Structures are given as C-alpha cells and as structure tokens.
Amino acid sequence: xxxxxxxxxxxxxxxxxxxxxxxxxxxxxxxxxxxxxxxxxxxxxxxxxxxxxxxxxxxxxxxxxxxxxxxxxxxxxxxxxxxxxxxxxxxxxxxx
Numbered sequence: 001x002x003x004x005x006x007x008x009x010x011x012x013x014x015x016x017x018x019x020x021x022x023x024x025x026x027x028x029x030x031x032x033x034x035x036x037x038x039x040x041x042x043x044x045x046x047x048x049x050x051x052x053x054x055x056x057x058x059x060x061x062x063x064x065x066x067x068x069x070x071x072x073x074x075x076x077x078x079x080x081x082x083x084x085x086x087x088x089x090x091x092x093x094x095x096x
Contacts, residue, residue: 001025001036002083005051010075018054019083027053047078 001020008015028049029035045066052066063069070076 002085003047003050004081004083005047005054006079006081007051007055008077008079009073010077018051020050020054024050024053024057042080044078047080051078 003020005018005020006015007018025036028046031049032045034040034046048070049066052062052069056062063072
C-alpha cells in the first residue's frame with residue numbers, strides 16, 4: 001500500500017508531501033492494533049499516525065505520539081491519494 005500524504009500545518013508554510021511504505025503501515029498496525037485488511041476503512045487517525053511515523057523516521061523532532069502531535073498542531077490538515085499500482089506486472093502477481 002503506497003499512499004501519498006499531504007501535510008499542511010496551516011501556518012502559511014508549503015505543505016509537505018510524504019509517502020507511506022511497508023514499515024510505516026506495519027508500525028500503524030502494531031501501534032493501533034489494526035490490520036490494513038480489516039475492512040474498517042482509512043480515516044484521519046490512520047493518516048495522522050502514518051504521517052507522524054514518516055516524519056519521525058526523517059528525524060524531525062516530534063511529540064512521542066501522533067495524538068500529542070495533533071493536539072499541538074490544531075490547524076494541521078492531512079489529505080491523501082492512493083498511489084498503489086492497481087495493475088501490477090505479471091511478476092508481481094506471479095502470473096495470477
């Protein structure tokens with residue numbers, strides 16, 4: 001699952017573009033005790049958790065949790081766009 005996240009702090013600075021990866025999604029599953037395949041959908045909480053994880057991986061100084069990060073940035077907005085390849089190559093699907 002590759003999701004493009006656009007993080008806008010609402011302070012006049014340029015929004016930051018981030019991309020999820022396997023580690024970020026697996027960390028979210030661990031932190032939130034969820035599964036990407038559970039059928040419950042993706043909401044703002046997921047986007048915030050993913051963005052927080054990516055920014056932390058980049059070395060940004062952040063609060064310990066994504067909830068604290070949101071609380072400290074009340075004007076923050078996060079939007080997303082699914083960038084997962086809907087038509088993977090035959091090699092990726094093993095010919096199925």
